[in-house]
Amino acid sequence: MKVKGVRLYGVKDIRLEEFEIPEIAEDEILLKIECNGIAVSTLKEITLAQRHLRVPKNIKKNPVLIGHEFSGTIAKVGTRWKEDYQEGKQFVLVPEIPHQIESPGYSYPYFGGAATYCIIPADVIEKGCLLQYEADSFYELAQAQALYSIVGSFHSNYHSKEGTHDHISGIKEGGNTIILGGAGPMGLMAIRYVLGMKKKPRRLVITDTNQERLEKVRKMIPMQEGTRHGIELYYINPSMFTDSVPVLLAITNEKGYDDVFVYAPPKCVAEI
Template sequence: MKTRAVRLYGVDDIRLDEFELPEIKDDEILVKVVSDSICMSTWKTVKQGEKHKRVPNDVKDHPIIIGHEFAGDIIKVGKKWQDQFKVGQKFAQQPAIPGQMESPGYSYDYCGGDTEYCIFQNDIIEAGCLWTFDGDAYFASSVAEPVSCCIGGYHTNYHTVPGEYTHIMGTKKDGDLIILGGCGPMGLGAISYGLTYENKPKRIVVTEISEDRINRAREVISEAEAAEHGVELIYVNTSKMEDQVEELRAITDGKGYDDVFVYIPNQAVCEIGNKIMAYDGCMNLFAGPTDPKFSSMINLYDCHYSRSKIIGSTGGTIDDMKEAIDKNNAGLINSAVMITHVGGLDSVVETTKNLPDVPGGKKLVYTHINMPMTAIEDFAKLGKEDPFFLELDAVCKKNKGLWSAEAEKMLLAHFNQN
């Protein structure tokens, strides 16, 4: 069958192509991709091309399909997998395959998210990185991958027991947690997860330097909503602080933070994070630097005497992804807080190439439609010319201005009729 897909050929060279998919082998599965969300990691891949560790050296002659945050429907199952997978089931997938560098969206000719149809090869399925789900929204499984990264951060942090050689995994229960630079899409995902995490903190402080971003964050996850879950949520604009270290510590009555998440790869922010840790505190460098020599000053005195710990986390496990999907379906987290834009497959090339300059959060792609990448907040303006967008705007506005399963169904039904 033919498919349209956005493929990588080299540095800054991605193209929307139409080509023929081969017949699947007995150990492969053919799927219809419905949604994919565009990740900053894909932008970094496009900037690096074949220099990227996951991209084949011969990508110029054998281009790969980009996009790794995708979900859809199973439409054909090879003999090997027919006892486990059925035609018509919805699928989710984990692109980070244990034990290998090859990954959907980075490495495969026929497997990636920015396409209408793709083929899951045997190595992906054997690793348990393809599974089915029963949720009512595809987008929630697309953004389950970035949500799983947030979940992975919470699970990666650890604390110790004085007098014992014991590591207690996870953020500290009833502790003070801070997310530095946390009003972007990943930060919002982390806030949403933290409100119902089994080790949930008593307080979550979120810093930002943009009042507009703070206001948007407050609209989708309010202090009142957090209080309903027994968590004190505080948004702080650090650009208005004279002494960030002292003023951030003062929120905890001088104790400091048990868990510090650094959500922007900035040297000064890392050093602030290091200075505001409590005794037995754990700082997680969550944001991935692009400079392999990225470093900052840390207090080794506190490391020795105050048991402070500095770690990093990247990505999430298969279990983290499944947790993200299950908790979203159960209403325990809201993955939609990450999404600010929606578009079609024809918008992927331009959006991906310019991703750092496109404001807002996650950009969600529906791969079987053509539609410019559009901010949800612009639906009302578009509704002046097209009544469909006026209806879509009304659906989003009754949901705090967020995307939803109802909005997704409306969009897919509308474009399938045109």
């Protein structure tokens, strides 16, 4: 079967091309791609190529299909899965496949979202990573990977009680949470998620050096909305201050932050 897709051959060497994919085996499923997101992590993959942890070393001869934020419909089901999956149904993928480093969009020749069709291997299906899910749009489903990262980070943070070995999962309830570089798309999703959490911080501070982006997020989620959810919501542009650290600490009455999330890669942001 001929498909069109974007494949990675080396450092900054991606090619949109038409190529053959094999017929699916009895334990595989063919997916029709309707929507594929372009993430900054894809840029990192393209820039590092074989040096990326998830990318095989032999991509010059055996290129991988890129794209890991994708959705669509199930086009063809191998006989092994006929009772579990139905052709024509919408799907969403669990992006982090358990117990392996290989993942869609990084490691497979025929399994990625930047294509018209792709094949999901048996081992990925066996691990429960292909889910049938009905949504109003394919775009919503394609955002699952980004939201997966956000939700995972907020719940994998943990705290401990002084004098004990107890681990308390999640951000500190009633504490101070800050998202550095948080006025982008993922930051926006993170703010929404925090406002809806049962275990909420007392204060949520969003920083970004791009004032235009910061104002846009402030309009979409005003500080008053935070108040309605029992959270003090702040938007701060660190570049407007000679030293932003005292400003950020003052918000917490000099106590500092219990949970810190870095949503932008510049060194100056991470070093705050």
